Amino acid sequence: MKLLRILFFVFINSLVFSQTSFRSKLTVSPHIGIGWAIPPFITGGNSNLILQPNYFKNGLINVIGTSSGNSRRVFKITNTFGIDVNYSINKTWSLNIGINRALHINILNDPDPIRVSSTTQYSKWLFANKYTSLLLGARYTHNWQFFQCNIHYAGDTKAVSENNNGTGGRGLITNGNGLITTNISKKSNTIIISPEYGVTGVSSFDLPMELSVGLHIPTSVFSKDKSTFIRNNTNAGENTLRFTQAALWLRVRVPITIWTKNTRKAKQPLVNDNKPIPIPNKSVEYEGKKMITGEKVILKNIQFEQSKAVITSIAMNELDNVQKLMEQSPSMVIEIIGHTSDEGDRNSNIELSLNRAKACKAYLVKKGIRSNRIQVRGMGPDSPISKTDKSQNRRVEMQIISM
Incomplete structure (x- = not known):
């Protein structure tokens, strides 16, 4: 809450400061995006079994069971949504403040797939984590292009699901074989740097839209997990997974202008x-x-x-x-x-x-x-x-x- 108050104070001061000589505009931009999570850093343990990243995998996983016993649909793709508030201080520069929720999904290959029946084999493990962040940044606009850089303050990361092919909770053991994951450490707060390049346009419904590509570059590891391979009811090796929550994003925004003001005061004639x-x-x-x-x-x-x-x-x-x-x-x-x-x-x-x-x-x-x-x-x-x-x-x- 303290950081939120600081961000709000900086934003309000920017409004007051910009009233001196520039035309100002305030827009609210709901956004949604998809992307690809950067795989975790993986260190092998006491065996040659090491999980391997499964890059750029998309597609619906269908209904899965969570550790609480509920069922839901999950995508094998990283996604994000949120809302930005943008304040123009002149023709080219503006300030950003907002809130963002991101879901990072990593698909990792099992080096020793487990066959539990003639039709079922566990070969991939799903690690899904999410976090919410507050952001503050600046944007430079030239004609129909823009470049912006936001600084995110992210809170605790939460494990949404860790399972094989969409089943089970934090790991899965079947017939004495599987993978068990436990959390070693979790960083409560971290900073993410987010550069972004985009273009603006108007849809066929006269609705302004923005399309952009950007990166999330965390300054530290969000969480560290230990994954233990279980083979025939014994420990067959361990991996240490360090999740950074880094990702490449493709975003769509819908900027809605809610306030404009020409702050250049015209000289009043003497009457x-x-x-x-x-x-x-x-x-x-x-x-x-x-x-x-x-x-x-x-x-x-x-x-x-x-x-x-x-x-x-x-x-x-x-x-x-x-x-x-x-x-x-x-x-x-x-x-x-x-x-x-x-x-x-x-x-x-x-x-x-x-x-x-x-x-x-x-x-x-x-x-x-x-x-x-x-x-x-x-x-x-x-x-x-x-x-x-x-x-x-x-x-x-x-x-x-x-x-």
Whole structure:
């Protein structure tokens, strides 16, 4: 609890500090991930029987019995879920705080498989452990990519199941043969370093999503177990297993913006009490041009490769300007209209122009603009502006719907 209070204090102070000059945003990101646990360090005992890691094994184990007598389904794959809170302190840097639960499953091969019947042979042993951690870190974002590094504070690790092929509890003995596992030591608290690289995008439901790959690198061994091979009711050798809980993760996040604020305070004009305050006109300025409701402007720097709807880096800069405009006018609603030349099939061109408009919208939504503030339309070749230069007809326009 003491560490939790410290993390909360640091987070709140970062909020206060960042209020000086930057636009801030607070997002909550539920996440789920799958991965591969790094096998434990295994030391052989007084025999040549040594458990061997079984790498990258996936698949459902079906219903298994636990040491308490209950049954449940278990996957032969490491998994994690949790929730992150991300606070943007400027355009590229943000702070993370959150909670994470991880389940590590290691499948180890028995060097001397045990045949208990004509149809049953024990050849693999399952070691599953879980822990919950609090995290604090920072994120760097550039366009649609991000890199972040979190520091996890993890509590006690708990053994979920240790069994053969999904049966039994902490080890299994059948007809005088099997494997028995006992815990030697367990670290109550440890620190995990977690670097992560990811990309951001928007799903077909206009839902922002993030896909990332990362590592969990513990600074110490979580638990140390002793596994004893039993053959014909006698001790045939021992292994010492040191579980670090290190893993490689593939994560999916759904960032939900719950609060935004433009912390740059505009200078207030001096007011003469003897004169009425004029009502400002409903207009905005975009690239030196004043625009009112209903007016259109061509986004000149948004160009696409032929027959493609992929946003280029130059187009991103133009859309960043549109983002700033919409942040300055929080109630503004716009429409992005895609156009093509008359080369090719008309229906295909209409679909292409719509996809290009959707790509522009997806980029703005990813940058924090609410989806319901952006409408899209594909005009195809139906609204040309030049009869001689067809390249001018391949354009994207922005129209202000309301302010």
